[in-house]
Amino acid sequence: MKLLALACATRGGGACLISDDAVHVEEYPPEITGGRGLLPAARHCLERGGLSARDLDYVAVCIGPGSFTGIRVGLAAALALVEASGAALLGLDSLSVLHHNARELLRPEDTVGALLGAGRGLVYVRRFRGGEPLEEPALMSLDVLLEQRPAEVYLGRIPESLAERLAPERLLQGFATLRPRPLAEATLMRIEDDARLDPLAARPLYLKRPPAKPLEGR
Amino acid sequence: MLILGLETSCDETAAAVLDTNGEANGEADDRKARVRSDIVSSQADFFAAYGGVVPELASRNHAARILPVVRRALAEAKATYADLDAVAATYGPGLTGALLVGLNFGKALAWGLGVPFVGVNHLAAHLQAPLLAEGAPRPPFVGLLVSGGHTALYAVDEAAERPGLLEFELLGETVDDAVGEAYDKVGRLLGVDYPAGPTLDRWAGEYSEGYGGDSAGPAEGFTRPMPAGLDFSFAGLKTAAARRIAELAAAGGLDDARKRSLAAGFQTAAVETLGEKALAACARTGLTSLIVGGGVAANSGLRAYLGRRAAEEGVRAFFAPLRLCTDNAVMIAARGRRLIESGLRHDLDLEAVACLELGVEE
Numbered sequence: 341m342k343l344l345a346l347a348c349a350t351r352g353g354g355a356c357l358i359s360d361d362a363v364h365v366e367e368y369p370p371e372i373t374g375g376r377g378l379l380p381a382a383r384h385c386l387e388r389g390g391l392s393a394r395d396l397d398y399v400a401v402c403i404g405p406g407s408f409t410g411i412r413v414g415l416a417a418a419l420a421l422v423e424a425s426g427a428a429l430l431g432l433d434s435l436s437v438l439h440h441n442a443r444e445l446l447r448p449e450d451t452v453g454a455l456l457g458a459g460r461g462l463v464y465v466r467r468f469r470g471g472e473p474l475e476e477p478a479l480m481s482l483d484v485l486l487e488q489r490p491a492e493v494y495l496g497r498i499p500e501s502l503a504e505r506l507a508p509e510r511l512l513q514g515f516a517t518l519r520p521r522p523l524a525e526a527t528l529m530r531i532e533d534d535a536r537l538d539p540l541a542a543r544p545l546y547l548k549r550p551p552a553k554p555l556e557g558r
Numbered sequence: 559m560l561i562l563g564l565e566t567s568c569d570e571t572a573a574a575v576l577d578t579n580g581e582a583n584g585e586a587d588d589r590k591a592r593v594r595s596d597i598v599s600s601q602a603d604f605f606a607a608y609g610g611v612v613p614e615l616a617s618r619n620h621a622a623r624i625l626p627v628v629r630r631a632l633a634e635a636k637a638t639y640a641d642l643d644a645v646a647a648t649y650g651p652g653l654t655g656a657l658l659v660g661l662n663f664g665k666a667l668a669w670g671l672g673v674p675f676v677g678v679n680h681l682a683a684h685l686q687a688p689l690l691a692e693g694a695p696r697p698p699f700v701g702l703l704v705s706g707g708h709t710a711l712y713a714v715d716e717a718a719e720r721p722g723l724l725e726f727e728l729l730g731e732t733v734d735d736a737v738g739e740a741y742d743k744v745g746r747l748l749g750v751d752y753p754a755g756p757t758l759d760r761w762a763g764e765y766s767e768g769y770g771g772d773s774a775g776p777a778e779g780f781t782r783p784m785p786a787g788l789d790f791s792f793a794g795l796k797t798a799a800a801r802r803i804a805e806l807a808a809a810g811g812l813d814d815a816r817k818r819s820l821a822a823g824f825q826t827a828a829v830e831t832l833g834e835k836a837l838a839a840c841a842r843t844g845l846t847s848l849i850v851g852g853g854v855a856a857n858s859g860l861r862a863y864l865g866r867r868a869a870e871e872g873v874r875a876f877f878a879p880l881r882l883c884t885d886n887a888v889m890i891a892a893r894g895r896r897l898i899e900s901g902l903r904h905d906l907d908l909e910a911v912a913c914l915e916l917g918v919e920e
Contacts, residue, residue, distance in 0.1 A: 373909060375658050375661070375662060375909050375910060376907045376908075376909045377907070378662075379662070379665055379666055379669060379906035379907070380905075380906045380907050383669065383906055392672070393669060393670035393672075394670070394672075408614060408617070408618075408655065409617070409654070409655050409658060412617060412618075412620075412621045412655065412658060412659055412662075413658050413659075413662050415621060416621065416624060416658070416659045416660075416662040416663040416666070417662045417663070417665070417666040418666075419624070419625050419663060419666075420662070420663045420664070420665075420666035420667035420670060421666050421667075421669075421670045423625070423628070423639060423667060423670070424639055424666070424667050424669075424670025424671045425670050539625055540625055540626060540629075543621070543622060544618075544621060546618070550612060550614040550615060552608060552612040552614075552615065553608075554607040554608055555607060555608065555609050
């Protein structure tokens, strides 16, 4: 089984190849854009694994939420790779990846909120308990988050304004970056569940619309 | 060579397959290249409701449309991915988020297939489009690029060390609005949906055919904007049209007939400016062929005026085929083919360049 994962939904990202028992990871730093760093990272992974794109069984991609541009770069690249290789397309939301990366530090009885800042006082959030998601990813303000999505622990990219309102022990630090290896591992676990995507129907998970509105009367 | 072209620089998601295998004696000749498919999924109707392109929404639409457009281009070409010899995609200028969709799809596809990839300058491709038609001139010539984003004149010739590859020397460009942008802004004031150029062109034609009779009044007279040298300026013309529209609207006189006389006056000023500047460029360079590309090259007023005036000046004017005036991927494939044949390849780290200038991609 050969799976290539493309993580491009936040600043910094990379690729991870799981080839049978071997794992190859190549990451690019936050100052490099996904458009510049993602595909070279993927190529490095395949070269180290001695594979070509046509050897792949699966291409996994983080579909968001996150950087609008980043998730489109990732999805466009993933779509083309599955077209070229005949591999199956897998997709997973970014909050599940953040949660998966921290899973060994989490208590199964705790409700955990995985967060990504969405700007303008908003956050993307998805809660988990015992490793399973409780709701779909959502976009909300911090006040609504604390009222409607309470959790024992929050992790991810946590806005300072939220950190100031929570006791330090409720913040799990060090899991703010969406990394390719947990994307690959988490997607692998969900191949038979909900991670398979029809390439023609695959869409980025934006959750937020731009402010532009149609003209009056349209 | 069977090359797939991809175009997503603004609000058209386009893919095309160009076949150059039928060229006589193996000699590269764009006029003999066979367009096996030419698919354009336009967002113009979508953005009519917004009065113009919203970059983030355009990018979202590209992400949703790129795969079905590419599959359809291959199906119409009766080709498979395995048949492709190369992939070319626009990498600038344009809307960054929009460019990134086609560019990253193209880079990944070429890498996955193990075929060459090249990024194409959208402006160069617009000036390649006229050369795909039968009877097109061979360089050198003057190139007039007219669209919603660009208005510029170039001296165009083959690159000295890379035969067949066009290279460009900028002669003049707009110092403010592009001519297509002025059309859109005036059109919006007249209640015309984006993109307004085709409707204003039609209205101008209807006026000249007598629409409204005497009630239309004389065609509105606007000063031809003629900045020094070979540069253009359309902001003043746009403002003058806007003032006249406001005057007529305030007086209750902006009926359908008046709108057509305004369109006729505006169009006359715009196309005469473009035409005379282009002919001045020919005179300055001593070149006797002129090619015209870009969305505004489809304008019937420009085609009629420049066709007549060029003949009077002993210049041969050649326009892009109507279907290849607006954004399309055939022109991207045509330009990409020339770049690849010249030995150029782009690596997987090629980024989108929103303000890419003509002539710097090579």
